[in-house]
Amino acid sequence: MSLSHEYAETHEVFNQVPPLDGANLYRVDLPLQEWTRRFGGGWAESRIEAYGALAGGPLMAAGFLANENKPVFKSHDRYGHRIDLVEFHPAYHELMRTAIEHGIPSMPWTDPRAGAQVARAAMSYLHSQAEAGTGCPLTMTYASVPALKLQPDLAEAWLPKILATEYDPRNVPMNQKAGVTIGMAMTEKQGGTDVRANTTKAHPVGIPGPGQAYELVGHKWFCSAPMCDAFLTLAYTDKGLTCFLLPRHRPDGTRNQFYVQRLKNKLGNWSNASSEVEFRGALAWMVGEEGRGVPTIIEMVALTRFDCMVGSSALMRQALTQAAHHCAHRKVGGRVLAEQPLMQNVLADLALESEAALALTMRMGKALDNPHDEQEEKFSRLVTAIGKYWICKRAPAMVNEAAECLGGAGYVEETILPRLYREAPVNSTWEGSGNVQCLDVLRALSKEPGVLDALFAELGDGHGDARLAAFIGNLKAGFADTADIQYRARQLTEDVAVALQAKLLLEAGNSSVSDAFIASRLGGHGRVYGTLPRGVDVEALVARSTPHLV
Structure with a gap:
């Protein structure tokens, strides 16, 4: 008698985590x-x-x-x-x-x-x-609005379709669509972030000046989302670097002289097409004052940097959601992972990082909601660069730690963790790498009166916490000492970011969150996640960020 049928089933599947499929990501957060x-x-x-x-x-x-x-x-x-x-x-x-x-x-x-x-x-x-x-x-569609408003004639034609809630991916002229999307083509291979090194030239078709038509000749090393209906781009006129709106189609319905050379083969961001393009006499319209291209796009840049904060915070949150959910159900040694002290330390630390990133991001949103308030405007000018630097820098390591909570399961493509990890570095590079952000912080402090005062007005006196008060005092001394300040720019930027996060968490009134953050981030504890000091209410922090499916 054959025994082969007894070996057809080699094992029982158990100790697996229930799927999160279909969870309402707002309700569980x-x-x-x-x-x-x-x-x-x-x-x-x-x-x-x-x-x-x-x-x-x-x-x-x-x-x-x-x-x-x-x-x-x-x-x-x-x-x-x-x-x-x-x-x-x-x-x-x-x-x-x-x-x-x-x-x-x-x-x-x-x-x-x-x-x-x-x-x-x-x-x-x-x-x-x-x-x-x-x-x-x-x-880019969202952030293009302030730039286009600087050119009323173009805004009148384009903004109704940019702001429409209709998506039309067809490759047809703008006048045949109810809704359009906007892309961006700024950097060139010889300059990257240094857009003043660009070589693309703009030649007037007729009368020169704002709102007028030009033909652009040159290249762009990064043109993201090349199937958008139009692109904000930079080119040189006789008066200097200038902003232009370049549609994919000409007014007569023919395709513009906009040529995609190839798509970028990127580390992550796979669903999006990033490309290299050439302009071979591409028709475009001047936006804003001639020779003032960078000031024209500056508010757009601020909004895209804000979205880098939003995007990196989102990656961190989804990584935390996956890790916390896994550990709430997976058993090791007969005990649920989330009940084991060392894993609680790790999960609580990840939860602190995620919430602090979200708090600073939403505070920036509040500043953008009050553009005519002088204090908020100065705060926004400085903290856009600070938040973009710090949150985007923290995301890759945080996502990596969250993936490790799942062990080998966090390294395979059936889970979302590998995609989150590939995605995490993009925001620290897009719209200016870390050094660019930190130098922009120094530029704002040196060239725009009242920005440093606005920062310390926001930070206050420590809000009754002696540790935060001392940290703010040291920060003031760090800015007062201007010797080798550029060399120290990353440390100063980091310290400002952490101080702002501590202040926001403290004001929110959840002591289990703020005490843990201040004790760990201002107290010099650990160089990796999971090194929270004694006395932290890790159980409360883990429970706060663990999805509860309903």
Whole structure:
């Protein structure tokens, strides 16, 4: 008698974690709920919660599909005609359509009530957890608005379609669409962030000046989202570096002289197409004052840096959600991981990092909601660079630690952790690397009166915490000593970021969060996550950030 049938089943599957599929990412995120309300976005809670359901359900599934099916560049059609098309998987279009229909690129401009930037940030935070690759076209469409408003004639033609809640991916002229998206093409291979090293030239078609047509000749080393309907770009005229709006189609409906050379083969950000392009007499319209290209795009740059903060905070939160959920169910040595002291230390530390990033991001949203308040304007000018530097720098290591909580399961593509890890470095590079941000902090302090005073007015006197008060005092001394200040710029920027996060958490009134953050971040504890000092209420911190499915 054969015994082979007895060995057909080699083992029982057990000690596995229940899936998070379909979880409402807003409902399972208590810190997001609290910080959104705290900074004025509570009026949009029903909209945000509805988006949380989409982000944790169909959009999460679409994110996996969009990454498994990368965009493909088609230079010519089958008859040999040059077409310069990038084809995306339907899942990518689903992500874009959902975000645009729910107003993620448009909400603060079409409904500019108090808290609109905060509410929009909350929705973007949820969207980016499902898939961050659509972030560039969504962000650029959102951030293009202030630049275009500097050129009223162009704004009149383009803004109604930029702000429309309709997504139309067809490769047709703008006048045939109800809604359009905007991309960006700024940097060139010889300069990168140093856009003043650009060589692209702009030649007037007729009368020169703002709002007039030019033909651009040159290249761009990074053009993100090349299937957008138009691009903000920089080129030189006789008066200097100038901003232009370059559509993919000319007014007569023919394709513009905009040629995609290739798509970038990137570490992450796979669902998004980043490209190298050439302008061979491409028709474009001047935006803003001639020779003032950088000042024209400066507010746009600030908004894209803000979205880097939102995006990195979102990656951190999704990594934490995955780690906390896994550890709440997985047993090792007969005990649930989340009940074991060392794992509690790690998870609590990750939770602190995530919430501190969110707090600073939402505080920036509040500043953007009050652009005519002098204190808020100065705060925003400085802290955009500080927050972008610090949060984006912290994301890769934090995501790595969260993935390690899952062991080998966190290293395989069936989970979202590898994608989050690949995605994490992009925001620290996009819109200026770490050094660029820190030098921008020094530039703001040296060239814009009152910015340092605004910072210390925000920080206050320590809010009754002696540790924070001492840290702020040391920070003041660090800025007063201008010797080798550029050499120390990263340390100063980090210290400001941590001080602001400590202050925000302390003001919020949850002592288990603020005490742990101040004790660990201001007390010099540890160089990796999971080194919180004794006395921290780790159980409360872990419980606060563990998803509870309903």
